[in-house]
Amino acid sequence: MKKIMSDRRNAMADFLRNAGWAAAEVQALPGDASTRHYFRVAADGRRAMLMDQPQHAETPPASANATAEERHTLGYNAVARLAGADCARFVAVAEFLQDRGLSAPEIHAVDCNAGFVLMEDFGDRLYADILSDGASEPELYKAAVEALAHLHANAAPALISSHVPLHSYDETAQLAETALLTDWYLPLALNRKATAEETAEHRSLWRDLLASMKDGDPAFVHRDYHAQNLLWLPEREGVARVGLIDFQDAVAGSSAYDLVSLLEDARRDVSPELADAMVAHYISKMRAQGTPVDEVRLRASLAIMAAQRNAKIAGIFARLQLRDGKPRYLDYLPRVWGYLARDLEHPSLAPLKAWYERILPRAAREGRIEGVAA
Secondary structure, three states: OHHHHHHHHHHHHHHHOOOOOOOOOOOOOOOOOOOOOOEEEEEOEEEEEEEEEEOOOOOOOOOOOOOOHHHHHHHHHHOOOOOOOOHHHHHHHHHHHHHHOOOOOEEEEEEOOOOOOEEEEOOOEEEEHHOOOOOOOOHHHHHHHHHHHHHOOOOOOOOOOOOOEEEOOOOOHHHHHHHHHHHHHHHHHHHHOOOOOOOOHOOOOOHHHHHHOOOOOOOOOOOOOOOEEEEEOOOOOHHEEEOOOOOOOEEOOHHHHHHHHHOOOOOOOOOOOHHHHHHHHHHHHHHHHOOOOOOHHHHHHHHHHHHHHHHHHHHHHHHHHHOOHHHHHHHHHHHHHHHHHOOOHHHHHHHHHHHHHOOOOOOOOOOOOOOOOO
């Protein structure tokens, strides 16, 4: 392990030297639940952000035309349409967003074979931090919603660059994500594995729900559009005031998905009143730019996508505890289940609500896991 870490540090030093940052001071930033690591680098009055993504740290993604069976053979990243350690996808998405007038980091240097990307540093005004310090929620959330509406003015492209496809956020991917709840949350909450019957019924309910969505042309989906991945850049204008990061897993899917990522944030409370106001603001902005949406259909899609995302998150946080020994994410479960309870009140989700009430005790449906300390 020490040799691996030493080799990685040497590779990083080589990359920075070749990029013209040989004398840079390098400061590690706190990690998250992924295999990526970030560093702030400074030299000669310049500063930048360095992403370190070891290229063999995750299973590979699948090609755009891979069948569901082939994706299952490759592993979870391929099934769920995750980028894995694909730095080229990160760079392509950054350039795609910049071309549309949005603020993604400018890429200064990249070595995809080694897994390093040197990019623009947006600074420290992370939404999550400045909102905690008293920044205006309506102002920041309105700006984030306006950036989404701007992005949704056009349907998602098949390619985000000449050689990088934008994968479809299809049923295979979304069912794999909801399966995380039966695969990981049920064992954590019930102290037993889900039965084959429970798993099959949960999957069938989700398949019916996903099939019921009729969203028209797919939209670009950032996939992790929330306060931990947005930065406030007030010196810029319009939609460019919202800095976007952590977008490498972008897909083509429902326009509702990023809106619920923003408004049902696992890491911070978003009041129902603010969420409702922001949905109305999104509808207004879409209408004003000449791309109106069907409000009834949008709200149904919001409920389904919110429930899908929250079920996935509950499963991921349980997996981080059971598989990876990272209990701190369990602190977020009561909030996630609070959102999910609200989502399940939509009439289209009544059968799924009944399943959760039948299978999970009340404490588990409130995100309280007995006997596990976070």
